[in-house]
Amino acid sequence: MHIAGFVTDTGNNVSNHYGNQDFWQAFLDYSGNVQWEKNYGGSLLDRCEVAKLTTDGGYILGGTTVSNDKDVIGYLGKQGIWVVKTDDNGVIEWQKFLGLPPVVNWVYDIIQTADGGYLLGGVDSDGFKYVLIKLNASGIILWTKKYGGADLDYVKRIKQTKDGGYIVIGNIESKDGDINHNYGNVDIWILRLDTKGDILWKKNYGGSNKEEGSDIIESVEGGFLFVGSTSSDDHDVRGIHKGIFTNSDAWVVKIDDTGRIVWQKCLGGTLDDAAASVLQLSDSSYVINAASLSSDGDASSNNGKSDFWVVRLSHIPLSISSMPEMDQIMVAPNPANSGINIYNIHPGVLNIRITNIAGQIVYQFRSSNYASNTLTINTENYSTG
Secondary structure, rough: OOEEEEOOOEEEEEHHHOOOEEEEEEEOOOOEEEEEEEEEEOOOEEEEEEEEEOOOOOOOEEEEOOOOOOOOOOOOOOEEEEEEEOOOOOEOOOEEEEOOOOOOOEEEEEEEOOOOEEEHHHHHEEEEEEEEEOOOOOOEEEEEEEEEEOOOOOEEEEOOOOOOOOOEEEEEEOOOOOOOOOHHHHHHEEEEEEOOOEEEEEEEOOOOOOEEEEEEEOOOOHHHEEEEEOOOOOOOOOOOOOOOOOOEEEEEEEEEEOOOOEEEEEOOOOOOEEEEEEEEEEOOOOEEEEEOOOOOOOOOOOOOOOEEEEEEOOOOOOHHHHOOOOOOOOOEEOOOOOEEEEEOOOOOOEEEEOOOOOEEEEEEEEEEOOOOOOOOEOOOOOOOO
């Protein structure tokens, strides 16, 4: 078993400490006995925020540092990202200080990519946007990208897709920049990116209260499934278990390859519940790892305070209530002479076709990031019917 994080002192299973906070990782056997443990950093603050197993059996660790000694080489004078690659025994193979303008203050995820490199997701200190940093196998920066608006927007999870691109889930407070709209408070925001980090489509999900996304996977049957939490019961969200006081449910949402909701489901009871991660089994069912305070609704019991809660779902929910209600569009005037207006369009992915009485397409409009809730179509040159 591999564990990682940061330490502030020696003692117990921590044999060495440079000062303030150090990166730290350890490997345990099946009985929980420490086989080896290592600290990394300098005399100041070094905070490990994420660690992953690599294909060679080693580990990649990411976090932030303000140190300029010991293991930290290349410090540029202010807090920045520090990435450490170790072998399977925790010995450093390489380390990189990524002093990017602007400074990236937090690291939320790092993955090894199909080309042997890495993709790191974090938040910068200049506008608090999503930041993605692509590294090669030696830690050299290949590209960086920023996404978001003027308020706090942050990455939670990155996954590489079957086509070599990426799907990114996080949370947004902004209503400008790359973000078409926001239902209110905090929404979940998903980006579908190509291999170079360019946006293929982007979409926010939620309601008028607070949502938080925590994990997303590419489904074997196509599309994606993401999990998190919701406190809403409008817009994209249906079926929350309402309590006397403000509460949240674990929220599970299946979307297609363009980001359109296929189905959604609220899981939990009348207290606070939230999903943390999801995986898909060989029979295509989903296992959701969550935390629950509830002892009613979907949660049959509670052992006190917040419990670890595991839910298994079919990849096709049996309950029709899990299907989202779609906003009803309006077309006016009807009949029309020179043009029509379509109202109540949901911003995001839009595909509109108009056919004649013979079923032939006479008009087609497509957009992967339509930003308005109305569309005007000129019909002067169309015959009646």
